[in-house]
Every structure is written in C-alpha cells, then in structure tokens.
Amino acid sequence: MSIQQMPDNVILFYREKDVHYQGEKDYYGFTNFSSHKITTRGLPRLLIGDGKVDQSKGYIMPNTTFEWKTSEHLFNAMKFTQEGSVNEELIKEVYNQPDPMKAKNFAGSKNGLYNVANWWYRNNYKEAGYNYLVMKWVVREKFNQNKVLKDLLVNTGSKKLVENSGKPKDKWGNGQKGNYTNLEEGNWLGKILMEIRDELALNQPKTDSNSPPQSPPFDTSQPNVSNGGSNSPDTNQNSPNNQSPNQGEQNNPNENGPIPNPPTNGDNHDPEKNDDSPLPNSDADIPPIDMSGINSAATTEQAQQEARTQIQQLFANSKVKPDDLDPFLWKNKNSWEEYLKELTTQSEIATFVKEIEKEIREKYQAQQNKNNDSSLDSSNKNKISVWLIASGVLSAVVIFSVLIFRRRKAKFSQKRNVKKL
Numbered sequence: 001m002s003i004q005q006m007p008d009n010v011i012l013f014y015r016e017k018d019v020h021y022q023g024e025k026d027y028y029g030f031t032n033f034s035s036h037k038i039t040t041r042g043l044p045r046l047l048i049g050d051g052k053v054d055q056s057k058g059y060i061m062p063n064t065t066f067e068w069k070t071s072e073h074l075f076n077a078m079k080f081t082q083e084g085s086v087n088e089e090l091i092k093e094v095y096n097q098p099d100p101m102k103a104k105n106f107a108g109s110k111n112g113l114y115n116v117a118n119w120w121y122r123n124n125y126k127e128a129g130y131n132y133l134v135m136k137w138v139v140r141e142k143f144n145q146n147k148v149l150k151d152l153l154v155n156t157g158s159k160k161l162v163e164n165s166g167k168p169k170d171k172w173g174n175g176q177k178g179n180y181t182n183l184e185e186g187n188w189l190g191k192i193l194m195e196i197r198d199e200l201a202l203n204q205p206k207t208d209s210n211s212p213p214q215s216p217p218f219d220t221s222q223p224n225v226s227n228g229g230s231n232s233p234d235t236n237q238n239s240p241n242n243q244s245p246n247q248g249e250q251n252n253p254n255e256n257g258p259i260p261n262p263p264t265n266g267d268n269h270d271p272e273k274n275d276d277s278p279l280p281n282s283d284a285d286i287p288p289i290d291m292s293g294i295n296s297a298a299t300t301e302q303a304q305q306e307a308r309t310q311i312q313q314l315f316a317n318s319k320v321k322p323d324d325l326d327p328f329l330w331k332n333k334n335s336w337e338e339y340l341k342e343l344t345t346q347s348e349i350a351t352f353v354k355e356i357e358k359e360i361r362e363k364y365q366a367q368q369n370k371n372n373d374s375s376l377d378s379s380n381k382n383k384i385s386v387w388l389i390a391s392g393v394l395s396a397v398v399i400f401s402v403l404i405f406r407r408r409k410a411k412f413s414q415k416r417n418v419k420k421l
Helices: 025-030 071-080 088-095 100-111 130-144 147-154 188-206 300-318 336-342 346-420
Strands: 010-013 038-044 059-068 160-163
Touching: 010 025, 025 147, 025 160, 038 071, 038 130, 059 071, 059 088, 071 088, 071 100, 071 130, 088 100, 130 147, 130 188, 147 188, 147 346, 160 188, 300 336, 300 346, 336 346
Parallel strands: 010 160
Antiparallel strands: 038 059
C-alpha cells in the first residue's frame, strides 16, 4: 500500500494502523481514541468562554478522582453534567466502558434522554454549541497532563492539523479522506488542537506536566463522548485504549489558576513546624526524590530510565527491599521494573514513582519504630536486671545482718547465764 505524501505544512491524523497518508501514524495521539489517560476531580457543572470551568457553579462528585482511559471517555461523560441533565450513574457507566468506541456508543444511546442543553445546536465552527466548549476543555486537559504529547503538539509549529476521518458531513473531521483545503465548516478537532497548541506555546515556560487539574479539592473525573461527536478512528479497536494521565487545566496564566493538590500521605507538611531539623524516628535521612528528570524527559524511555534510577536510590537509601512491599503496587507483575516498562505516559510514571516512595517511607518508618521498640525493651530489661540484682544484694545484706544480730544476742544471753551460776 502506497503512502500518499502531504505538503510540509499539513499533518493528517486519525489512524494508528493501515494508514494511507504520510505521518498519520506518528500523530495518532492527537485522536480521542489514543491511550492517553486524563485525571479529573469530579466533573465541572458548566464550561464557559473558551472551554474554561465556571468555578462558581462547582463540580459534580467533587470528592471522587477519576482516571479516564481516553479523552473520548471524558468527552462523552460530560453529556450528563449540565443542570437539568446530571446523572451520576450514567457518568460512571461511561467511565467504566472498556474502550472509547463503547464509551461513545453507550453515551449516544442515552443522550436522547439526558441531553445537555444546546449540545448540538448551531452547525458552523464559529457558533458551535456546548459540545465545542467541552471538547476544547477535554483536549486542554489531555495535553497538559501528558508532557511528551504536549511537546509533540507544540513542535508542530504552525502546521495545519487535520482529523482525517473522511466521514461526510462530519464537523469534527475533514469530511473527505485526504482533504486538507476545504475545511471552513469542519475539522473542529483539528482547529481545537491548533488553538490549544497556541495556548501551550504561549504559556510553555510556565506550564508543568504535573500541575494539578482545575478541579475542586481532591478527587474525581470521568470521560465523555458526544453523540456522533469526536470522530472515532476505526471501529476495530486493536490499539491499546486503556491508558490515562493526570489532569491539569492550563488557561491564561492570569485566569482560573489551578487549585493545588492537598497533601497526600508521605508529603504532609505542617506549616506550624518551620524548623528543618528531622523529627525523632522520621524518614528524614531518606533524601526526597527528584521528579524534574521524569517531568522533563523528551521520551517515555528516558522518563522510565530516570524513574528506575530514582526508585533504586530509594531502595538503597532506605534498606527496604522490593519483597517488603505489597506487589499490588506493580499490579502483581513479576517485578516493579516489569510494570514500569508498561507505563506509557510521564504522568503514569511519575505517579508510580510517588506511590513507591510513599510505601518505602512507610515501611522504613515501621522498621525504625520496631528497632526503637526493641531498643526500649532491651533497655527496660537491663534496668530490671539491675534492680533485681540490687534488690538481691540488699536482701542478702539484711538477712546477714539479722543473723549476726541474733548470734551476738545468743552469746550475750549465754554470758549472763554463766554469771548467775
């Protein structure tokens, strides 16, 4: 099968396999079916403006953290979030779908009963309905949470990005395979990607691949797809779909700043304690891990190598062994290294390293407490032994003194009796 060449200023994306156009496979991550996870804390009740969260309206399920398998999952779940159509059970159903096509089909089958107001109104690009705002928010979250993917997008420069779905009357794609010119009323996903690219390029020095999502204090997020929205690449889903990243809404630096993550176990910081001296029995002698190498890695392989180095240092510094940890951390693979090799995004890798660090510190702390308890027991035993010995000596002295006293008394009595005789 021949691969058709594209102009240097055009990038087509849609398929991962059986591609017909130059570079299409390299940019499969731009599709909503790519296995890039998105983490959200609940789902926003309302998006406004440029696909940004209306914080005044709050979030649905704000105390639940969701790790969406794909952006298609998240896009479709958002169908059931607006006032008058909120349905937490359907959101969870979309979230639990095994692949993006099933998430899309399920949401589409329910959308007629629980449709978001103005979801499909208006047909042209500039007057898109609520679905356009949702897609822009989802895409922004996806690329902010996946540094390798974000860099790939930014590095496309000013090239035209086109979703090569080839479906007639399709607003999200190009409407005809190979079309990259007649796109005035279509290619919504491609246009959104180019808009997000401009945002990222503008804010890149201030962005952080691990910045927390623009969400309420800790927990929740779901995937979602619209009825016919966000073109699904091939219905034959042979590619991995069940991946997920960490969400971080990056808007204008002066607007909607991200809400910081609350402290997690192992990262707790008490503002009342400003001294840097280690606490008794603390894990202060284990140096903190350096996540900068993972976050700035140019490739997944580099991020994995940096993570491997950090984890090995944690084991070496703490004297904790991998066998001491719960194998569930690496999903019961043969080793943590085997599991690390299967992680495909920097967000996943960073999360795994932090989980390992947390468990190692807890295990180290437990060992320290046990050692301290043993030392205390030994000290107490020594004190008891000394006390017993001292008590024994004192008792012996008393008994000896009593015996001497009685003996002298007996001799004195004998002398008195002799004198009387």
